[in-house]
Amino acid sequence: MDNSARESKTGSYRQSQIENKIRIARYLYSQKDKILDDKIEKLLSQLDQAIDESRKIMEGVGVTKACRECGDVSCCGKGIEEKYEVTTLLINLLLGVEIQKGDAEGCYFLTKSGCSLKVREVLCVNYLCDKIRRSLSHDDLVAVQETCGKELDILFSLSELIKRKIRENLDYNGL
Ligand code: SF4
Numbered sequence: 001m002d003n004s005a006r007e008s009k010t011g012s013y014r015q016s017q018i019e020n021k022i023r024i025a026r027y028l029y030s031q032k033d034k035i036l037d038d039k040i041e042k043l044l045s046q047l048d049q050a051i052d053e054s055r056k057i058m059e060g061v062g063v064t065k066a067c068r069e070c071g072d073v074s075c076c077g078k079g080i081e082e083k084y085e086v087t088t089l090l091i092n093l094l095l096g097v098e099i100q101k102g103d104a105e106g107c108y109f110l111t112k113s114g115c116s117l118k119v120r121e122v123l124c125v126n127y128l129c130d131k132i133r134r135s136l137s138h139d140d141l142v143a144v145q146e147t148c149g150k151e152l153d154i155l156f157s158l159s160e161l162i163k164r165k166i167r168e169n170l171d172y173n174g175l
């Protein structure tokens, strides 16, 4: 690991925790040739597809529209970003997401048009507020949960594989 990445591991007194994690994720992304292999590439592509499926079903049952209209009472509160793992940020980078601070009040990743991340962690993917739950039929709720469950299963397998590669090939155990 080079000096900038080492500094990012110890520099939390100067940066927020999430900015520190983003710096580490960017460093790891710069080393992606030592991380990627066929299995990881395949899971990345499966995850991309699964996220599309989740998006489609969220749009289909009206969750996306409701969340877009939520505005100031959005559940994407400040501090949620601190729960994010470096590997989830790295997977966003591997799927072409440009990680930056959102322009809305609340979570670091929140923009005025919604979440700026493509790959989100379980606490964001699985969360549906009471208002949304009440508005969905039982069948729609089950369909949403099943589709998002597939996305999260792939994310879990992918994250574990990536962590192992980072430990083995980059000699980094900080994840
Ligand atoms: S889940 Fe509920 S509270 Fe959260 S953004 Fe959507 S509508 Fe708003």
Ligand code: SF4
Pocket (backbone or CB within 6 Å): 075, 076, 077, 080, 081, 107, 108, 109, 110, 111, 114, 115, 116, 117, 120, 124
């Ligand atoms: S969905 Fe995105 S903006 Fe909302 S809390 Fe999760 S990471 Fe933050």
